[in-house]
Amino acid sequence: MSNEMAAPLIVDEEDTNDAVHMTTSSTVAILGSGDFSRSLAMRLVACGFGVVVGSRCVKRISPGLFVDAVELNSQEAAVAKSKRLVFMALFPEYYPSLLGLRSALAGKILVDVSNAVAMNNKRPSNAEQLAEMFPDSVVVKCFNTISAWTLQTGAHDGSRQVLLCSDSAEAKHEVAQLARRMGFYPVDVGSLCFAQELERKPLHLFPSWRGPVLATFLLFLFFYCYGFIRDILLPYLAHGQNSFYRLVFDLVNESLPCVALVSLSLVYLPGLLAAWLQLWRGTKYQRFPCWLDTWLLQRKQLGLLSFLCAALHGVYCLCFQLRTVTQRRLVNTAYSQVNSGVEMPWDEQKVWRTDLYLSSGVLGLGILSLLAITSLPSVGNILTWREFTFIQSGLGYAALTLSLMHTLVIGWNFAFSSKAYEFYMPPSYMLAVALPCAVLVCRCILLLPCFSASIFSYTGTVAMSYEMDAPLPTEEKYTIDAAHMTTSSTVAILGSGDFSRSLAMRLVACGFGVVVGSRCVKRISPGLFVDAVELSSQEAAVAKANRLVFTAMFPEHYPSLLGLRSALAGKILVDVSNAVAMKSKRRSNAEQLAEMFPDSVVVKGFNTISAWALQTGAHDGSRQVLLCSDSAGAKHEVAQLARRMGFYPVDVGSLCFAQDLERKPLHLFPSWRGPVLATFLLFLFFYCYGFIRDILLPYLVHGKNSFYRLVLSLVNESLPCVALVSLSLVYLPGLFAAWLQLWRGTKYQRFPCWLDTWMLGRKQLGLLSFLCAALHGVYCLCFPLRTITQRRLVNTAYSQVNSGVEMPWDEERVWRTELYVSSGVLGLGILSLMSVTSFPSVGNILTWREFTFIQSGLGYAALTLSVMHTLVIGWNFAFSSKTYEFYMPPSYMLAVALPCAVLEAFQKAAEEVKNLKSKPTDTEMLEIYSLFKQATVGDVNT
Structure with missing residues (x-):
């Protein structure tokens, strides 16, 4: 069943409304009486639905288990009283017990909320088995990724995203409307063939974190073992020096910054490798190797783990003065000074080095904290892609530089001392700085005009909906066969760049048929687009589109489409381009497009969504899609498509506002300046x-x-x-x-x-x-x-020792300090x-x-x-x-x-x-x- 709670469910008094006050025009049936059924019934009642719960044995349900407004009845009566929707809130092995209700369930929408039991189950999904048992009903897979607790608390705790799939677009739309009324955000992931993936989703345990966590753990293990051999084991074997007490605290604290430094370098290394690969190939229209794709997708996790290690290192350092060994060393130093009869000498270089070490470390950790905060979905969603890139890329390299400075300032002298290489093993931090230095050198080389101009000519980030700082990966999970796609709604995309590729991938995942039109199809390398996308000429793509045509190309190429004016008549052209400059006196790209194609309807939209956010399914980056057009019907149609893709459409008015939308991605923290x-x-x-x-x-x-x-x-x-x-x-x-x-x-x-x-x-x-x-x-x-x-x-x-008196007690100063x-x-x-x-x-x-x-x-x-x-x-x-x-x-x-x-x-x-x-x-x-x-x-x- 959909994830149950560890603790029993609560019943809010405010939801025990009398059935007379409920809106019973929409009656929903729920077959099953478990925890999930009870929470679902409570949420539906609170949203104004009439609810009938059908059970095989109504007498077994104790009084007060369901809210008063819920009607308890037999399964047959519950199905008969439902208008259209029937939730199957029971275990899949009990589905055959409902075969006697096949005629009563004909024409109804069966919402399957069950989950898989094992990850590697080779049987068809529960939803597909249910559809096979009840061929006259429509099955929608939905609500299985929502917990009973989230349903009961009104979507304030837990995920608010409801993933749904079905072979019927009408049924998906009806269930999506119900989910919105319940306070959730429905996301269409395609046809019923995706049900297997949805049922296995609750069984996942941080799938995107496994690689980064394993890499971080192995790095920590390496530096810890290396430090143990070099600083503890070999001195003990060679000189009999016992410092095993350092295993618990010192060695951990010395390993953590090394791991943080290498992990932060691993965040930016794949982007540099991808850039060099594009330079070597001379084109961006070729797919990256799978290992580079995976690495690019895991940079966020590596960055957060780097911040974790750096923060732990900071806390360990602040605890140094609490240690017995530190206090003992300080007292013994004072004792030695007294015995020798001289004060501790002033070491100007050491003072400067220590202050620089601490200051650079604090500033580096502060910037890493900012990077971690902007990784939170609620914070990242309010940033434009340019702002997000500035923080994650620009400030990220600043953090890497400060961290490198933090390491080298304190360790530069020791690195070249003969004592540091007694056992022919360099200090741990010397190993840790090698990769960050290489990353920063490569980054500086790419900033040279000869290289940056070449990369800019490949990516073209100024006019299209703003691309990533690093090139896009391609996920294998979308490479499904076109025969399995729901092609009732076919969308055309004119253009074959990064944004077109990401948009096509997202549309395919949401069950749309996609045709990409290019001026030269032969230039597109095999495997660049997912298998379900059809590649053809621009004329053929427009002809196959039902209604929507995305113009994912540079505005200067719009005149090349004038030959398709008659074919585009009556279609909705979705312009995703952006402005090149903030103070351009020209009209917006969307208005120029509308003037070129007067028989088409132009909608400005998706230009504030990044290619990365499209490809990752609206999990990273802003999820708001701003729309404007002179046609309310066209805006409504594009808004429905945006909702099915998992975004939140916002109507900002007529097409005269397109200029503002096209300039929006160029903004860089206007309210913060x-x-x-x-x-x-x-x-x-x-x-x-x-x-x-x-x-x-x-x-x-x-x-x-x-x-x-x-x-x-x-x-x-x-x-x-x-x-x-x-x-x-x-x-x-x-x-x-x-x-x-x-x-x-x-x-x-x-x-x-x-x-x-x-x-x-x-x-x-x-x-x-x-x-x-x-x-x-x-x-x-x-x-x-x-x-x-x-x-x-x-x-x-x-x-104090020389003067022969103790430090006097100053009551006022003690109070003031406290x-x-x-x-x-x-x-x-x-x-x-x-x-x-x-x-x-x-x-x-x-x-x-x-x-x-x-x-x-x-x-x-x-x-x-x-x-x-x-x-x-x-x-x-x-x-x-x-x-x-x-x-x-x-x-x-x-x-x-x-x-x-x-x-x-x-x-x-x-x-x-x-x-x-x-x-x-x-x-x-x-x-x-x-x-x-x-x-x-x-x-x-x-």
């Missing part, structure tokens, strides 16, 4: 201010050299200042809006444009504030690992909660009141804690005469000015609005009070 620029300028200001005040002026006046602070200390002092000011800027425009309404005495006037833009950028400012605060927290945790921190601690102990740390952790925790609720998948399940409470109420709490965090530790220093030696206040004193003003303004605005409440004669001012709290988070009627 202002906030990112503001954050960067704030960081630059505080960094330069701190450099002048704390480093440059002391050096010029007193000759004090503290330039080593540039890498880590100064960055760590600037980040919290930027976070504090950015968080203040999130709430400041809401206060401006409230005061502006109070001053005007009305809410029925539009805000200035600058205030509108500011309010729209608050989410981005808040997330950037959290990023700076999180980086500040990580930098602070890294402080004990710094050479200068350890040196200061050892020298302090040395001074409050400083505690308020910072709580503030960062609340900021983390606010960031999590900014994810679309989280924010979509919150009511507006809940979202406002978190973003506004808890937001002000986070701002208050952040100000407290700053003032607690810096209050004494702020009023010390030494602080103003150069007549410049500390950075944090500048940073707290705006947050204090925001908090004070909030209190005054609240008091002012409360005073307005006591004037019942002014109705309009009372309405301002009701909107005041919403104004603080931006829900102001403009």
Whole structure:
């Protein structure tokens, strides 16, 4: 059966509605009374359907097991009362018991929800056996990938995607409509021959993760064993040095970054190999080897596993100071210094190296975290392909470079020391950096004009619906015979590029007949398209198309189709091209196409969907298909096709909006530019201010050299200042809006444009504030690992011993430090909660009141804690005469000015609005009070 829960199902009181209140115009029968049947009945009742459950023995069903609105009856009566749909919620071995109902089930739609028992079962699928038993009924395979728990909780937990297949397009459409009413997203995967694959799907256990997990495990095993032999076993055998205690912690921590570095290199290596292969072949119209196809499909998993290893390495490093061996080593160092009678010497090179090592590691891990977050479906779906590629490819190479720098900075001297090769085995990190260096060198070579121009001429990414950063693979599972396809709806595609290939593959998988028309069919290498796709001339492709024709070619080639004007008359032309430049003064490509073919209907669509998202079945990349056309009927037809392909069509209007749609893929974070620029300028200001005040002026006046602070200390002092000011800027425009309404005495006037833009950028400012605060927290945790921190601690102990006194107990300083740390952790925790609720998948399940409470109420709490965090530790220093030696206040004193003003303004605005409440004669001012709290988070009627 469809996956049952481990725990018993719950029954919500809100669903036990009286049957009288239900919409019984659509009565659905469910044969079977198990957990899945009960959850399905509950969900159908909640969606307004009449439900009749048929059981072989009704008396065995205990009272209250089903909701009150569900009618319990015999199987015969249940089938007789159903209008059209009958769910077969029973085990496949009981299907023969229904043969007596063959005449009663004739003409009905049987929805089979069963699953396979074993992966390698050679029998026909359960759905195909059911169709053979009941030839007068229509069988639809559906709902088997949805759990009973997901049905009962209303699609909030678990997958919301319902895969369905059948030989009847009408039956699939009817079941798809029911799934949408239940809150799910139906995806048509084709005819009933795909039922075997759907039934085996719930038995899969991370099939796309097996290769990457195995590769990561083998890499870890190699580096762990290599380190064990080199650093533990051989020293023990040669010198009797016992360091087996390192097996548990040190050796794991040394192996994890090596695995992370190699895994991250393996993410980008297949794209480089594919590019070199295209250069060597001189064409993109040839299929890649199967091993390269598989590798390309598993890059996301390799990247996430690389992030996991890097994050574990970071946590292990932060735990170093908790270890007994670390504390012992530090105490013994202080003891040695006292015995020798000298302080620990200052090592400028070591200090710089350690700070660079830590800073590059933190920044690299931060970028990897961003890559991991954008891999979440709810985040990736709101990005354009250009934005997604910029993060995953551009920032990915930056992360690889920083990770390589992180490794080489600390290990460069040791790599060329004779002691490192005592057993003729290089250190582990020297083996780990070989592949990343090769990847970066190859990438740099491909960026040279002679190579990049050639690749650009092959891929042509500027005008077609934007292609992948790496070439497309081809999945073997779609190479089915054309005889098995449902060809009642034949779609033509004019063009044979990457987008055409991916579109054809997706259409074939959804049960459409596909004909690809090319000007030169002989140029298409065998195997480039899946077997079910028919390759022919453009004239033949248009003639075989029932209604839809995709023009998957460059706009400059549209005039070559003028000879097909009569053949294309009455057809729907779906234009998937994009603009080349943002500020082009020409009309949109779709409008030009409509002018060339006045007897056809042009629909602009699928241009914002990447070739990769088409091929992977809408699992990666945006799933929204934006459509525009002057014909409502044509838009409806294309929208239905998009739904069957697993996408979400959105009608944006008439064809005059095509220009906006064609420019959309060229956008690169338009809503982030202002906030990112503001954050960067704030960081630059505080960094330069701190450099002048704390480093440059002391050096010029007193000759004090503290330039080593540039890498880590100064960055760590600037980040919290930027976070504090950015968080203040999130709430400041809401206060401006409230005061502006109070001053005007009305809410029925539009805000200035600058205030509108500011309010729209608050989410981005808040997330950037959290990023700076999180980086500040990580930098602070890294402080004990710094050479200068350890040196200061050892020298302090040395001074205490020489002076013969213990360090005195400072009650005030202890309290201040504890409050400083505690308020910072709580503030960062609340900021983390606010960031999590900014994810679309989280924010979509919150009511507006809940979202406002978190973003506004808890937001002000986070701002208050952040100000407290700053003032607690810096209050004494702020009023010390030494602080103003150069007549410049500390950075944090500048940073707290705006947050204090925001908090004070909030209190005054609240008091002012409360005073307005006591004037019942002014109705309009009372309405301002009701909107005041919403104004603080931006829900102001403009």
